[in-house]
Amino acid sequence: MNRITHFEIPSNDPERDIAFFSRVFGWTFHKWDGPVEYWLVSTGDAGVGINGGLMRRMDPAQPIVNMIQVESADATASLVETAGGTVVVPKMAVPGVGWLFYFKDPDGNIHGAMQEDPAAA
Numbered sequence: 001m002n003r004i005t006h007f008e009i010p011s012n013d014p015e016r017d018i019a020f021f022s023r024v025f026g027w028t029f030h031k032w033d034g035p036v037e038y039w040l041v042s043t044g045d046a047g048v049g050i051n052g053g054l055m056r057r058m059d060p061a062q063p064i065v066n067m068i069q070v071e072s073a074d075a076t077a078s079l080v081e082t083a084g085g086t087v088v089v090p091k092m093a094v095p096g097v098g099w100l101f102y103f104k105d106p107d108g109n110i111h112g113a114m115q116e117d118p119a120a121a
Helices: 012-024 073-081
Strands: 002-013 028-031 038-042 051-054 066-072 086-094 099-103 110-116
Touching: 002 012, 002 110, 012 028, 012 038, 012 051, 066 073, 073 086, 073 099, 073 110
Parallel strands: 002 051, 066 110
Antiparallel strands: 002 066, 028 038, 038 051, 086 099, 099 110
């Protein structure tokens, strides 16, 4: 099943926003040891919810994105385009995690799709 499993929050000032979300909601942050500035966000371990990430904003119009887990990034990208969506960032490797691409739905909302693959490089 293709479910939302992760969110991403873009930030102009990650340290400020980490302090904000920690203070207001009690979320914890762990800096990812990858090729981009990215913090893993834990929103808690009890009850319903998902965890996510916080990243330095790369574009002034970059929105908060929900990440959808998929079996195949290539097959899903093809389905997105066939169904009237648009791939806006092509498939890329997230080393040790998987394959990621971003797309717009027909209404222009941006989403991410992630295929797990620990061998991605």
